[in-house]
Amino acid sequence: MNQTTLYDTPLPLSGERFSAWYRIAAGSLEEARAAARALSVEQTIEFPAELTTGRIAGEVVARVEGLEAAGPGVFEARLSFAVELVGGELTQLLNVLFGNSSLLPNVRLLRVGLSERLAARFPGPRFGIQGLRRRLGVQSGPLLSTALKPLGLTPKALAAMARRLAEGGIHLIKDDHGLADQAFAPFEARLEAVVRALEGTGAIYAPNVTAPGEATLRRARLARAAGAGAVMVAPGLVGFDRMERLAREIGLPVLSHPAFLGGFVPKGAGGVAPYALFGQLQRLAGADAVIFPHQGGRFAFSRQDCAAINAGLKEPFSGLPPAFPAPGGGMRIERVNEIRALYGEDLIFLIGGDLHRQEGDLTAAARRFWAAVRGSG
């Protein structure tokens, strides 16, 4: 080949770098080293490294900063990236972290370490645990949340349900994630009816603003104007960057829903570790509370996964505020103690169908849940 020396240019690089940790499945340390090097190319230049020179070869290509065995057949690699590769955009940050490598069967994104400029560019949750507590006037202990459902109810029926739930002590009442803008419960009619029904109760409503294109932001603005206390969005459906926009522009707490995000849940040796997927990446994109399936419900999350999510939401992360875990997916009143023991004080119990299965009316059922939660721990 005689195209050498083509591939370098004077580059405005500051030297600032950020890190990501990956788990690599490989048969030997040598194989893992080759895979880590391939990954460093895949996530940056995606180009024959031997044809690059100068700063592209030395600084644009990711650097393998460390590699060690982490168990039988698995290795952990730390890669560092020039902060300029991101250009200040969340979409490109995710692309650098796990764009093409999401397609690799043997690579898992474990966690992220921001640099100073990235942390300043992505300030994370606007409310976080403390801000959401202030908004709800509940300074300590777990919070209680539930969803308006089933799909098919009218705004009037949903509003009546919301009122009964709030009177039973539920703090945060969200839409079922299947409620969008269907003819049987149009977004605006539902918003108005539920907000009005909750007046004077102290409970806040998080309507689902997951929607195509600008409708997400438009509905969130309507929610704010109507007096909703929060919004819910599914970043798997609309992109993490649209959730980040909600956090930046709307001024309401943001509740993240896991719909269509399950592809990234580790299966085999790929995917994104729960610590990063439901913890760090959500905080990066501004979620104040994150819904995910608790262990032992209908989904296949382990207790260890849930502990990792809790840690990813609360451990120090470049100064980003911590966010609430909101485990759901088949929660039952009998499990309150066990759940609180796992997540600690800063926890939103997300109770769904089991509330409706209880004896008595919804208010009484919610009160029993709340009594169980207060008495737990």
Place this chain on the structure above:
Amino acid sequence: MNQTTLYDTPLPLSGERFSAWYRIAAGSLEEARAAARALSVEQTIEFPAELTTGRIAGEVVARVEGLEAAGPGVFEARLSFAVELVGGELTQLLNVLFGNSSLLPNVRLLRVGLSERLAARFPGPRFGIQGLRRRLGVQSGPLLSTALKPLGLTPKALAAMARRLAEGGIHLIKDDHGLADQAFAPFEARLEAVVRALEGTGAIYAPNVTAPGEATLRRARLARAAGAGAVMVAPGLVGFDRMERLAREIGLPVLSHPAFLGGFVPKGAGGVAPYALFGQLQRLAGADAVIFPHQGGRFAFSRQDCAAINAGLKEPFSGLPPAFPAPGGGMRIERVNEIRALYGEDLIFLIGGDLHRQEGDLTAAARRFWAAVRGSG
């Protein structure tokens, strides 16, 4: 419980239903039947089915229309859904198809069958295979595409590279998906420089418009105004609905990139089958050409996966135009015959690093590729 009969309301349902096929891993037909029923609830009401009555029980809950064994330990189920659940929104269509079930380890979305109203609401690719051919003036045979890379080059260097590639006969020149709006190659400067460099060559440029929030559409409008012939976007990063907006609003062919979409690639018994993930869902969201890793490159796609993608892009699908497969990821000139044999005439060869590894300059290397492609089949 005494809350029965609460959960029904008069519903504006037309009776029109659409279908989705799922593969369910289960130990027996009975177990599979229970899983299919659970899936029908999970994807719709996510609520105790026994508490619903009337039209919610009979029409809002998905119906299991068929279930049969499909191999050892796997079953195939067809579910049907009331079209009104979607409310005409792509985000909610994806949510109904695979929102919560993306989190289930034993369920795979295999394919989708639209109903008449859905097909009218989501018209799919605006150009498709025929429209993109017209735009390029190439009425038959495979097309040739490559990416501007590596990351770190200036707009001037990228533009010079584009010119050399176009002179070698490359039809479609796209950005590397790592090119966003970085200081070393800002979007607008890159766009202007590359479009100018391609003038008079017949090649078209597809800048990467993957970006946060409204910047995607803003950059696409800039691309159209500057004279770019297409745009590229990664729906895994920005959501399928933002790609759909590009298809509807921009009036340029849309090239879909798989970055950050790999979570859905089947691992274990979950995920979305390649037929649906890189075929049907992409057409639903308006992609005219779809990039994915060809078998035998750096990624773990099988020959069968690639054939399924090709079928998902071209088979009749409720009147939606077919779209081009654009296999990439480690393509080499020696593989041209084999690749053409798999995909047929309607195919975009996406050649990356190997072009730069060839003897001679880029123009000569591109010409050799083009000669090999023309001579293939």
